[in-house]
Every structure is written in structure tokens, then in C-alpha cells.
Amino acid sequence: MTTKLRSGFWRQSLLIAGLFAIALLALNFLIFDTGIVAVVLLSGFYQGMLFFLVAAGMSIVFGLLDVLNLAQGSFFMLGAYVGFAIYNALPEGTPITVRFVAALVGAVVFGGVLGAGVEIALLRPLYVRPIFQIVLTFGLATAITELVRGIYGPSGLVPVEPPAALNTTIAVMRGQFETYRLFIIAVGLVLMIGISLLLQRTRLGIIIRAGVQDSQMVEALGINVRRVFTLVFALGTAVAALGGMTAAPFLGAYPAMGEQFLLTAIIVIVIGGMSSFEGTAIAALLVGLTRATVEQISLQYLNTPILASISILVFMVVVLLVRPTGLFGREA
Amino acid sequence: MSELLEVRNIHTYIGQFHILQNVSFDVPAQSITVLLGRNGAGKTTTLRTIMGLTPASAGVIRLNGIEIQNRRPYEIAQMGIGFVPDYRAVFRQLTVEENLRLAERKPGDLQRKLGFIFQIFPDLERLYHWPGGQLSGGQQQMLAVARALVPDNHLLLIDEPSEGLAPVIVEQMMEAIRQLSDQTTVLLVEQNFHVASHLADRYVIIEDGRSVHHGQMADLVADRGLITRYLAAA
Numbered sequence: 097m098t099t100k101l102r103s104g105f106w107r108q109s110l111l112i113a114g115l116f117a118i119a120l121l122a123l124n125f126l127i128f129d130t131g132i133v134a135v136v137l138l139s140g141f142y143q144g145m146l147f148f149l150v151a152a153g154m155s156i157v158f159g160l161l162d163v164l165n166l167a168q169g170s171f172f173m174l175g176a177y178v179g180f181a182i183y184n185a186l187p188e189g190t191p192i193t194v195r196f197v198a199a200l201v202g203a204v205v206f207g208g209v210l211g212a213g214v215e216i217a218l219l220r221p222l223y224v225r226p227i228f229q230i231v232l233t234f235g236l237a238t239a240i241t242e243l244v245r246g247i248y249g250p251s252g253l254v255p256v257e258p259p260a261a262l263n264t265t266i267a268v269m270r271g272q273f274e275t276y277r278l279f280i281i282a283v284g285l286v287l288m289i290g291i292s293l294l295l296q297r298t299r300l301g302i303i304i305r306a307g308v309q310d311s312q313m314v315e316a317l318g319i320n321v322r323r324v325f326t327l328v329f330a331l332g333t334a335v336a337a338l339g340g341m342t343a344a345p346f347l348g349a350y351p352a353m354g355e356q357f358l359l360t361a362i363i364v365i366v367i368g369g370m371s372s373f374e375g376t377a378i379a380a381l382l383v384g385l386t387r388a389t390v391e392q393i394s395l396q397y398l399n400t401p402i403l404a405s406i407s408i409l410v411f412m413v414v415v416l417l418v419r420p421t422g423l424f425g426r427e428a
Numbered sequence: 429m430s431e432l433l434e435v436r437n438i439h440t441y442i443g444q445f446h447i448l449q450n451v452s453f454d455v456p457a458q459s460i461t462v463l464l465g466r467n468g469a470g471k472t473t474t475l476r477t478i479m480g481l482t483p484a485s486a487g488v489i490r491l492n493g494i495e496i497q498n499r500r501p502y503e504i505a506q507m508g509i510g511f512v513p514d515y516r517a518v519f520r521q522l523t524v525e526e527n528l529r530l531a532e533r534k535p536g537d538l539q540r541k542l543g544f545i546f547q548i549f550p551d552l553e554r555l556y557h558w559p560g561g562q563l564s565g566g567q568q569q570m571l572a573v574a575r576a577l578v579p580d581n582h583l584l585l586i587d588e589p590s591e592g593l594a595p596v597i598v599e600q601m602m603e604a605i606r607q608l609s610d611q612t613t614v615l616l617v618e619q620n621f622h623v624a625s626h627l628a629d630r631y632v633i634i635e636d637g638r639s640v641h642h643g644q645m646a647d648l649v650a651d652r653g654l655i656t657r658y659l660a661a662a
Contacts, residue, residue, distance in 0.1 A: 302526050306519040313517040316479055317531045318505035318579065 131270030144384025145284025149339025151361035153332025159308035159371025169358030170240035175203040175337025176344035207337025215329035252350025369425025438487035462628035510576030514587040520561030531578035566597035
């Protein structure tokens with residue numbers, strides 16, 4: 097980080113991101129009571145973390161493998177379904193906390209194994225044909241969604257019950273906030289810090305950051321880049337699956353949830369600067385905050401919920417006008 | 429001198445273009461051999477083919493008697509070949525230390541070599557924690573060569589080490605290559621004949637994708653006709 101702060105580019109990117117954040121905060125304090133502002137901020141963080149859980153893997157995979165993984169939303173959705181299946185398959189009398197943790201761990205393992213399989217069997221032969229990769233991941237997303245729809249039906253599953261401590265509300269200033277949403281924020285933060293440490297402090301992280309620039313040269317240094325590709329793709333899908341299962345007790349599990357989150361995840365990585373992990377993390381929070389702010393405006397004054405979805409597109413356009421490569425993106 | 433590297437009848441295509449059309453030469457151990465030739469003759473492709481980055485479609489390449497032409501680049505690197513491309517390939521977002529650490533093949537490689545690296549490139553000690561992207565062209569070239577020195581390589585492939593550098597840096601780079609040739613074998617591509625003739629023991633001339641001449645550098649320096657025929661600007 098210190099090294100990065102030495103770079104003028106990074107300082108400028110942080111400054112622009114900071115200005116957007118300050119503008120959003122100022123807007124909140126201008127329009128809402130302090131109590132509402134606190135709830136909007138928490139809601140923004142909560143939404144931002146969900147977007148981050150889908151977008152993080154996409155961003156790293158895009159940076160290293162040059163693959164825009166359009167199936168990432170489906171891995172998110174599959175994580176929810178697999179988690180539910182594990183949760184419900186455990187014998188009667190199993191404590192809810194055990195079920196819940198088993199569902200989270202199961203979703204991560206399933207996501208990782210599935211991701212590794214997809215990379216080795218389907219993507220690897222297509223690295224020389226980028227357009228085919230997009231078609232492949234799009235096809236995969238459609239196939240997974242239809243498969244789930246076929247097995248479980250179109251209407252989705254009723255949310256499972258989280259542990260009691262996560263199934264309550266707390267008072268925030270003059271508002272109420274669900275503890276489960278705080279749990280989602282905590283999971284997102286832990287992953288954000290964990291992945292950041294992995295990228296900055298480990299040899300694998302050095303390899304990934306180098307590979308984002310020139311994977312051929314990394315291979316010429318004696319590193320088996322294909323193995324790293326598999327590992328990174330598996331990591332990305334595991335994080336998405338964890339995100340899906342983490343969100344599911346709150347949102348439920350339904351076939352279209354992948355598509356819904358995919359579009360926002362793409363907007364997030366475009367705003368963040370395509371292959372920048374830090375950019376993705378910051379953009380996810382800014383998008384979450386934008387959405388939560390406009391949701392509240394809509395709820396309080398306009399009664400037009402669609403504005404929240406439109407707001408993040410407008411936010412993307414504004415960012416791209418200021419910074420055509422995204423907040424932390426560099427020219428190719 | 430025994431042959432460390434044997435290149436026999438190599439053919440390489442890039443897309444539909446037949447770039448190398450029969451290249452053969454040997455690189456003796458503990459020597460500096462230079463590939464000479466006009467722009468576009470196939471010198472860089474020859475290095476990339478040896479490294480497995482642009483694989484040969486026909487021919488044989490042996491390192492210490494073991495065929496390597498069908499191996500992947502990381503396997504070739506692990507067999508003891510270090511590669512310094514003409515574009516340097518310094519990782520801009522990594523610090524000098526991280527760039528060097530990336531080249532470690534076993535823990536402790538960098539620690540063992542750091543003294544030697546700082547001895548031949550003293551600037552890198554001062555810049556150790558700087559991002560690669562903030563180094564000057566000469567400093568990036570030093571880092572690219574230093575990176576190839578981190579593991580115990582038998583052979584270094586260095587592409588255009590003097591390209592785009594100020595004369596004083598070129599002198600420093602030449603001295604460094606001389607010093608490291610005491611420890612390893614070097615095969616380099618060099619357009620600057622003055623640099624090449626002062627550094628190399630042996631030469632191979634590549635013309636239109638074919639190896640057309642090779643021998644001792646001292647003989648080439650004395651043969652103005654050969655220089656004019658193959659190396660003078662077209």
C-alpha cells in the first residue's frame with residue numbers, strides 16, 4: 097500500500113473515489129435525518145458487500161486470465177442452492193449454527209471445485225480464442241440457471257433460518273437494522289481484507305499481480321501459470337458461492353438471483369477499473385452507497401423504486417466521464 | 429568447451445508467417461555468444477523459440493543434452509534458462525524486491541544472490557522498495573537482468589540489452605554482463621555491433637530466418653567483407 101501511495105496515479109484515483117464518497121455523504125446529510133443517514137450508510141455497506149462478493153472474483157479473473165466470466169452470477173446463485181441443500185440435508189436435531197456453518201463451508205468447497213473443473217475442462221482450451229470464452233461463460237450461466245430452474249422450480253426457496261444472534265434487529269440511531277445484514281457486511285470486510293493481504297503479502301499474490309500485466313513473462317520465470325489460472329478461477333467462484341450462501345438466508349435462493357447480481361457486478365468492475373481489485377472493492381461500496389441513497393430518496397419522496405437501479409448506471413456514466421478507464425483502471 | 433545449448437534445424441511460425449527457416453548453432457558453456465543480423469532477421473524469435481514462448485514447429489533444441497523444444501516455458505526456465513526480453517517485462521506495479529522475489533525457484537534464492545546483484549547493479553539497492561514502473565529505462569534493464577540472476581541458471585538469454593539506453597548505462601550494462609558471464613553462459617541478441625564485438629566470444633549471424641554464419645567474434649571483427657555483407661544497414 098505504501099508503495100502504491102507513492103504513485104501519483106494511485107493518489108489521484110483515491111482522491112477521485114474519496115470525492116465521490118464525500119459527495120454521497122453530503123447528499124445524505126442534506127436530505128435525511130441523522131438517524132436515517134446511519135441506516136442508509138449501513139444499507140449501502142450491506143449492498144456494496146454483496147456486489148463485492150460477486151465482483152471480486154470476476155475482477156481478479158479478468159485481470160489475470162483476460163476472461164470476462166459471465167457465469168459468475170450463476171456461481172453466486174449455485175452457492176445459495178448448494179448451501180440450502182446442505183442445511184436441509186443435515187439430520188434432524190442438528191443445531192442451526194452447525195447447519196449454517198456447514199452450509200457456508202459446503203458452498204465455498206463446492207464453488208472452488210466447480211470453478212477448478214470449469215477452468216480445466218472448458219476454459220483452458222479457449223484461452224487463444226477470447227470471444228469463445230465470453231460465449232462459453234454466457235452459455236454456462238444460461239445452462240446453470242435453467243438446470244436449477246428445472247430441478248427446484250422457478251419460484252425459488254424460502255430463506256433458511258440463520259443462527260439466533262443473526263436473526264434479530266438492533267437499534268441504529270432512530271432506525272432499526274437487521275443483524276444479518278451486519279453479518280453480511282462483516283463477511284465482505286473479512287474477504288476484502290483477506291484477499292487484499294493475499295494479493296499484497298504472499299508469493300501467490302505477487303504472481304497474480306505480475307500475471308495481470310504479463311502472464312507469459314511470469315511463465316518464463318519458471319512459474320506454472322496454468323496452475324495459477326486454475327487456482328485463481330477456483331478462488332473467484334468459491335468467493336461467489338460463499339457470497340450466494342451468505343446472502344441467501346436474507347434474500348432466499350431463486351434462479352434469477354445470479355443474473356440480477358451479475359449486471360451490477362459488471363458495473364462495479366467497470367467503475368473500479370476492470371482488473372483492479374482495490375478499485376473493485378471501493379467501487380462496490382460506492383455503488384452500494386449510491387443505490388441505498390437513491391432507494392431512500394425514492395422511498396421517502398418519489399415512490400419510484402426503479403430509480404435505485406437507474407442510479408448506478410448514471411453513477412457509472414459519471415465516473416467514466418471523469419475517468420474513462422474507471423477509478424483505478426490503467427490504459428492498456 | 430562443451431556445448432551447453434544445441435539448436436538444430438529449427439523452424440518457427442508466427443501465425444501463418446514462417447519466421448525461422450532452419451536455424452542451427454551451438455552455445456558452448458561459459459561463453460558469451462551473440463546473435464547478429466539485420467532488423468527482422470529472426471533473432472528475437474530465435475530466443476523466444478529456445479524459451480518455448482514461440483514454440484518451434486520442427487527441429488531440435490538441447491540443453492545439456494536434454495531435448496527441450498516440446499516443453500512449456502516454465503519447465504524450460506526450471507531447467508536453468510533465464511530470459512530477459514527486449515521489452516524488459518519489468519512488472520510495473522511490483523517493487524524491485526517483488527520483481528526479484530518472483531524469480532525465486534526455491535526459498536532463499538534471492539537472499540543468496542542479493543549481494544552479487546547489488547555488486548553489479550548498485551542502483552538497485554537504493555531502489556529496492558520502489559515500484560518497477562517508476563524506474564528509468566536503464567534501471568528497468570538492470571532489474572530485468574538481475575531478475576534472471578536470482579535462480580541458479582545455466583544459460584541467460586538476453587535480448588537487446590543496450591537498446592534505448594544512454595551510453596553511460598550501456599557501458600555499465602556491458603560490464604555487468606561480463607561479470608555475470610564468469611558464473612553463467614550468455615546468449616544475447618545485440619544490434620549494436622560495437623557492444624556485441626566487445627562482449628561476445630562467439631557470434632551467429634541470422635539472415636531471413638536462417639543461420640548463415642558463425643564463429644569466433646575475433647574472426648568476424650577482422651572480416652570487413654562479412655560485416656558489410658550481413659550486418660551493414662540494407
